[in-house]
Amino acid sequence: MIILAAQMTLVLVAQQETSILSAITGPVIVMGSIGLLLGLGLAFAAKKFAVPKDPRVEAILEVLPSANCGGCGYPGCAAFAIAVVEGNTAVTGCTAASSAVNSEIAKIMGTVAEEKEKMVATILCNGGKSAVNAFNYNGPSGCVSISMVMGGQKACTYGCLGSGDCIDACPFDAMVTGDNGVPVIDAKKCVACGKCIEACPRDIIVLWPSSRKVVVACSSKDKGGIARKACSVACIGCRKCAKVCPVDAVEIDGFLAKINPDKCINCGLCASECPTGAIIDGIPVRPKAFIDTTCIGCTLCTRVCPTDAIEGSLKEKHTVIADKCIGCGQCVEKCPKKSIKMMGGVLSQQ
Amino acid sequence: MINSMLMWVIVAAPDGGEPSFSIAKMMAIIVSAIFINNYVLSRFLGICPFLGVSKQLDSAVGMGAAVVFVMVLATLGSWLVYHNLLVPHGMEYLRTITFIIIIASLVQLVEMILQKFSPALYDALGIFLPLITTNCAILGVAVLNIDDKFTLGYSLINSVAAGIGFTLALVLMAGIRERMETADVPEALKGLPLAFLIAGAMSIAFLGFAGLGG
Numbered sequence: 001m002i003i004l005a006a007q008m009t010l011v012l013v014a015q016q017e018t019s020i021l022s023a024i025t026g027p028v029i030v031m032g033s034i035g036l037l038l039g040l041g042l043a044f045a046a047k048k049f050a051v052p053k054d055p056r057v058e059a060i061l062e063v064l065p066s067a068n069c070g071g072c073g074y075p076g077c078a079a080f081a082i083a084v085v086e087g088n089t090a091v092t093g094c095t096a097a098s099s100a101v102n103s104e105i106a107k108i109m110g111t112v113a114e115e116k117e118k119m120v121a122t123i124l125c126n127g128g129k130s131a132v133n134a135f136n137y138n139g140p141s142g143c144v145s146i147s148m149v150m151g152g153q154k155a156c157t158y159g160c161l162g163s164g165d166c167i168d169a170c171p172f173d174a175m176v177t178g179d180n181g182v183p184v185i186d187a188k189k190c191v192a193c194g195k196c197i198e199a200c201p202r203d204i205i206v207l208w209p210s211s212r213k214v215v216v217a218c219s220s221k222d223k224g225g226i227a228r229k230a231c232s233v234a235c236i237g238c239r240k241c242a243k244v245c246p247v248d249a250v251e252i253d254g255f256l257a258k259i260n261p262d263k264c265i266n267c268g269l270c271a272s273e274c275p276t277g278a279i280i281d282g283i284p285v286r287p288k289a290f291i292d293t294t295c296i297g298c299t300l301c302t303r304v305c306p307t308d309a310i311e312g313s314l315k316e317k318h319t320v321i322a323d324k325c326i327g328c329g330q331c332v333e334k335c336p337k338k339s340i341k342m343m344g345g346v347l348s349q350q
Numbered sequence: 351m352i353n354s355m356l357m358w359v360i361v362a363a364p365d366g367g368e369p370s371f372s373i374a375k376m377m378a379i380i381v382s383a384i385f386i387n388n389y390v391l392s393r394f395l396g397i398c399p400f401l402g403v404s405k406q407l408d409s410a411v412g413m414g415a416a417v418v419f420v421m422v423l424a425t426l427g428s429w430l431v432y433h434n435l436l437v438p439h440g441m442e443y444l445r446t447i448t449f450i451i452i453i454a455s456l457v458q459l460v461e462m463i464l465q466k467f468s469p470a471l472y473d474a475l476g477i478f479l480p481l482i483t484t485n486c487a488i489l490g491v492a493v494l495n496i497d498d499k500f501t502l503g504y505s506l507i508n509s510v511a512a513g514i515g516f517t518l519a520l521v522l523m524a525g526i527r528e529r530m531e532t533a534d535v536p537e538a539l540k541g542l543p544l545a546f547l548i549a550g551a552m553s554i555a556f557l558g559f560a561g562l563g564g
Contacts, residue, residue, distance in 0.1 A: 027441055034431070034448060038455040045459050049466040140534075 056108050057081045063104045064094060069171045071095035071193030084109065095119075096172075096191035119192040121174075121185050122208035123166075126217035126280060127159035128180030131231040147201040155230035158219040160204060169199035212261040213282030214268055216241075216250075223255050228276065235278040241270035246306035246330060267328030269306060286327030287342040289320045294339040301331035301340060376507055379500075381562060383511035389487045390519040391549075391556040396487030400520060401545055403478065410524035413478045414517025418510060420482045421491050423460060424453045425509035428492040429502050449492045457483045487516055522552065 060081040067077070072093045074080040083089045084105065091106045099118075106112055137153035139145055143165040151157045162181040174189035175196065185196075187210055197205045204219045216235055220227040224236030237255030242248075249263035250270055257279070259270070271281035289309070291301075297315040302308070309325040312318030332340045389395045396417075403413040428449045436442055461479050464472040472479075482488060491512045495505040526548050535544055 026439065027444055030435065030439065030441055031444060031447065034435075035451060038451060042455055042458055042462075045462050049462040051465050051469075 054085050056085045059108045060084055060105050063097075063101050063108070065096045065101070065191070067096055067171055067191075067193075069096055069191070069193040069195065071191065071195070095193050118210040119207040120187045120190045120210045121166075121192060121194075121196050121205050122215055123160060123182060123185065124204045124206060124215070124217060124219045125158070125160040125202075126180070126182055126233050126278070127154065127156060127231045128162060128178070128182040130180065130233045131156050131159050132229070143199075144201045152202075156220050156222070156227070156234065158202065158204065158221060159231060160202065165199040165201070166196035166205060169195045171195060209261045211266075212259070212264050213266050214259060214264060214271055215280050215282065216257045216259055216278060217280045218256065218278040221254050221256050227255065233277050235274075236276060238275060240273045240275065241279060244269045244273045244306075246304075246328065265328050265330065267306065267326050267330075269326060269328075272326075283327075285344070286325075287329075287344050288322050288325045288327055289329070289331055289340050290343050291318050291320060292339050292341065293317065294337050295335075296337055296339075298336060300334045300336065304330045304334045306330065371501075371503060375504070379504055379508050380511040383508050384515040384518060385556065385559040386562055388515045388519055388556050388559075389490060389512050390516055391553045393490065394553075395490040396485050396516055397549075399478075399481060399485055400516075400523060401542070401549065403481075404520055404523040404527055404545070407521065407524045407528060409478070410520040411517070413481075414513070414520050416478045416482055417485065417487065417516050418513030420453075420457055420460065420479075420485075421488055421509040421513040421516075422506060423456050424449075424488050424492050425495055425505050426502075427452045427456055429495060429505050432496055445493065445496065446489075449489055453488050453492065454483050487512070519552070519556075523548065526552075 057078075058081075061078055064077045064081060070076065072080045072083075072089065072095060074083055074089070077094075080089070080094060084091055084093065091109050091111060092102045094101070094105070097105070103112075132155045133153050134155040135150070135153055137146055137149060139149060141163050143161040143163040146152050146161045146163055152161050154161065160182045162177070162183075164175075164177055164183060167175040167177065167183050171193065172189050172191055174186045174191075175183045176186070178184035192207050194207065197203075197207070202219070208215060218227075218231075218233065218235035220231065220234045222230065222234075224238065227234035228236050235255070235257050237252055237257065239252055239257075241257050242250040242252050246267060246269065247263050247265050249260045249265070251258050251260060257270075259279075266283060268281040268283060268286065271279040291310070295312075295317045297312060297317060299312075299314055299318075301318060302310045302312070306328060307324045307326055309321045309323075310318050310331060311321060327342060329342055332342060383389070387393055390397065390400045399413055399417075404410050431448060431452060432442075432445060436444055436448065457479065461472070464479070491509050495508055498508075500508055523545075527545060530544055530548070539547070
């Protein structure tokens, strides 16, 4: 049909005799008509063969990070967008999306996104150079290869091997090798996609709530003595942290302390108490509590303070001993008159 | 029109080519397109998908199937337009640009039709289908069919064989590259550099077919 129509137009042109003009108009008309007919044909086909598509898929795809990291469990962002529209997954299913993106997706879907705590991949080992080598390893690089030779070159069979499989696996460049040989994670870049967790042959990377800054950076289940010999910053299961914790957030599993992030209040007492330094306190400068003049002297705060940093007798205004205050904020919660405020402090190391 | 098309397919070219259809010539075209003048390894057409889609055997087969499909359609469309529209009006010089728009719109059309009537095949071919628009092997087949003065029947046979040759090269490459993934190769050669070396070696190997046609 295309050919016939083009031929007809050409016959009309040919009748107007040859000149330089027709030498140009001929090809122009041929190409023009071919283009026009193909274009019209495609436009017609696009209408005729249109497959009804949900416009929300496109809209969601537009706001997604498009890193195709697979953290959601679907092969790529497009598959995730389709799954969201079909209701197969939650609107907050994208691990790489910020809460703003999540609420945008929710808006497209006509629902409300539940606020989700931002998670950050965290390595539960700080061994690195502090961990003793059992033998010299000269084989191919890569944590998986190393771990297959007699359980790795480190005397500790639980800790980080330091060859950076997780760094290679990270699609967001959020990991770099730290000064002591253990990878460091940039909390701002990490989107908790879980690729590093899959890559780590030691299984020592976990997703940790970003608001919880105190971490037991050790995974050794060995008895205290053995763990200590293998690594100077190992958890030896001494239970000091569990005793000092004001909110019972530390549980001892065998010879390894574990912090329950749901209970932890970031007070950092356990970190200061730990004899080996296995607990890392991510808050360099803590805020201090201040009590203003509305204090009625109920003494509730003195009872709840884990370090006895608040002094003052009944019915008189209390004061905080700044040196003792660890900024845990327990008194703020307890105060019935809302007289206590936290001042100063730097919440993270960045 | 259908009658005359049938005549071309079975008998001869309208511009006075060989009058009859010979099995010997057909076999020669097939062997030539698959082995001797393999579009990828001897003519160096379609190198982009050859290196881009040869990481996994599955996708290589999918891409190959899509290319065969589109090659046949493109040959059909371009041959008919060339011999019925361009040749009668002495506009052979418009061949390249005409073929490009024909192939581009054909691929679009095929994509739409597949999506509508065979979503399974559409999903299987996936991204390969639109990628084929820019595959120069398709244009190469269409142009070389004209250069070799093939009849429509021979052209179609040539395009199928060329597609099979392309698939063969792609599948062989994918098979080798899948094995190379686990092989212990020097750090600097990992990935694409090694693929280029393999492609070169394969091309040399295919040079060995050169004597086959006699």
